[in-house]
Amino acid sequence: MALFISEKVSFDVTALLVTGVLMVTGILTVEEGLSGFSNPATVTIGAMFVISAGFRESGALRVLGGLFERIAERHQRRGFLTVLLIVGAVSAFINNTAAVAIFIPVFIGLSGTLGTGSSRLLMPLSFISIFGGTCTLIGTSTNILVASIAVDSGLREFSMFEFAPVGLVFMATGFLYLFIYGNRRIPDFGRYPDLTRRYDMGGYLYDLELTGESESLGKPLEESILTDDLDLDLIRVFKRKGSESAARTRSSLESGDVIRARGSREAVEGLSRKNRLRIRPPVEWTDEDLIKEMDTLVEVSVAPDSGLEGKTPEQASMKRNYGAMVLAMRHRGRLLREGYSEVRLSGGDSLLLSISHERIPMLEESPDLLVVSRVELKECSRRKVIISAAVLAGVVAAAVLDLLSVVFGAVTGALVLVLTGTITTRQAYNAVQWKVVFLLAGLLPLGIAMGKTGAAAMLADWLLAILKSLGPHAVLSGFFLLAMLLTNILSNQASAVLLAPVMVTAAETMSVNPRTFLFALAFGSSLSFATPVGYQTNTMIYNAGRYTFSDFMRVGIPLSILLWVLGSILIPLIWPL
Structure with a gap:
């Protein structure tokens, strides 16, 4: 548990390490240790x-995104409610991470149509997609996982729409909460600015003019000493007959050529003195200053559970793999425009890239990156x-x-x-x-090891000693709350697997219906609203919406309490103890 909470090692590696130790110590046989790979x-x-x-x-989801824009344009606020209902319905049947990845740039575009900040739209997008996933067996991996555990425990399997009665009530409650109360607590950071302003690049972009005394005259940029400065990124060379990407230019540098660079004022002044360059007066930069001919600006987000997690931007090889130059990044809510080369990426981090138009499809097809600043209808x-x-x-x-x-x-x-x-x-x-x-x-x-060693029974007895005197309904409510708390810290899958054997054992000890407890576990492990790290869709919108950790707590904690009370009443009504 300590390894999962500390995140010193990624969740998947931690899980495999634990299983390896259990096999080495003989607690699990090899067959039992490998059974997770073949589990349904x-x-x-x-x-x-x-x-x-x-x-x-x-292309169906992207076309659906275009439909969303038309609905919002015609019906404004009422249209946005319709859009969210469609998102909930879609998320009930397909992976909500895939749906949210497609809809993030669409919702950012909708913010302009509705005249509000994208931050007011992205949190409802994530929350409603979570609610939609709870409505069917295949809507979320948590439901599939808990259903499999139920069968392994000798219980009747869960049907496709057995989750729907409670899931739909939760979704309706979430809608009412977000639009009556929660929407006022979601911060509004204003209309989505262009990317240079969003990343506050004004003090980090400079035009440097070559003088007749520069030592780099007559040489292609890549062979000049200008590229030796590791603290600067050279973006573009402006020549008399047009401009060229600094990454691709082969032309010789001439007096009067202008090089657009990204870096701190100190680094630029140092390069200017060393190479006899003239720094042009500062201007109010816009995206158009960095979007020329073949190049454009793109904002991407590191996907949750991405292979890039734990790597630095340099190790991610953005230039080699995608021909992209990293200009700035948002890491865990902090804007970094310099000194980020050694920062280790984590899910939800946003990167501002300068990239050629022809390379953008490579970004869109990457499983490790989500393009959030633009959407081209495939x-x-x-x-x-x-x-x-x-x-x-x-x-x-x-x-x-x-x-x-x-x-x-x-x-x-x-x-x-x-x-x-x-x-x-x-x-x-x-x-x-x-x-x-x-x-x-x-x-x-x-889970098998917890059953074999008696750990599940021991934990169940400990929790029952605290709550049993209050009756099985109180025990169910306590486990439901525990699942909701854990899923905001761990992943939803980890919460479900760790609690399942304990909850089944507790139900059997009290001679009540274990299926009721597993339904509470499935819902509790999915209802993650209080942090940006508990559920993948929350992680995806974290930096895209410019939220802080406290924004999720301010909106998510009251919602979680409301759902806990509602679930504690509804779940034993639908699935009697």
Whole structure:
């Protein structure tokens, strides 16, 4: 638990380390230790990532984003409510991380249409997508995981829409809360500014003019001593006949050429003195000053569970992999325009990039980065949309009619998407969030170990000693609250796996229905609103909305208390103890 909370090692590595130790010490057999990889929950979640990717690659979600803009333009506030309802419905059936990734730039655009700051829209986007995911078995990985644990515990399996009665009430409550009370507590940072102002680049952009005394005259930029200064980024060279990207220029430098550079005033003055350059008077910079011909500015966010987490911008090789130059970054709410080369990236960090237009599709296809500042409507393939919709409908229908298990239906659907060319094998592989897969593969055997060693029974007895005298309803409410607290600190999957054996044991000890406790666990592990780190969609909007940690607490804590009280009443009513 200490390793999970400290995050000194990523969640997936921690989970695999724990399982390895349990096998080495003999607590788990090799078969038990590796059982997480073949568990139906792990396989189903991986397959659902691929099915969600089918919608993304077909262009359906991007076209839906265009529909959102038209609805908001025509109906303003009422239209925005309609848009959020659609987001909730979409998130009930496809991975909400994929949906939110597509809709972030759309909602930033909607903020201009509605005349409000994007911060007022992005938090509702994340929260409603979380609520939508709680409404069906496949809406969130937590529900799939808890359903698998129920079957492993010898309980009746969860059906596709069994979560819906409580999930829909939670969503309606969330809507009312956000638009009656929560919306007033969400900060409004104003209209989304252009990127140079958003990253406050005014004091870090300079034009340097070559004089007749410069030692770099007659040499291409890359061969000149100007590139020796590691504290400066040279963005563009302006020549008499136009401008060239500094990263691609091959022309020889001449007197009168102007080099646009990014760096501190001290670094620029040092370069100017050393190379006899003239610093032009400062101007009010705009995006247009950095968007010329083939180059543009793009803001990207590091995806949750990205392979870039723990790496510095230099180690991420943005220039080599994408031909992009990092101009500034937001790290855990702090704006950094210098000294960020050694900062280790984490999920939700935002980067301001200078990149050529032709390279942007590479960013959009990267599983590690989310483009948040712009959205290009991908050409919608009618054939791919039909196949993707048919596959998802088939998976849902087969599960509802009990024709196929969810895991078999999901795997079959994923294979159909690949075999029909709806997505390529590479796109399918990139769509899977492998950190989540390895996290589950490492955590599920931990549940077995807790049962074998008696740890689950011991923890259950300890909690029952505190709450049992108040009755099973109080115990259920206490576990529901504990799940909500843990998921704001750990990941939702970790919270579910750690608490599941304890809650099942506690229910059996009191001779009440364990399924009721597992439903409370599934909902509690998904309802993460008080921090930006507990749920992936919150992490994604954290820097994009310029929120602080306290913004989530101010909006999320009252909402969490409201849902805790409501869930403590509703869950035992729908699934009697």
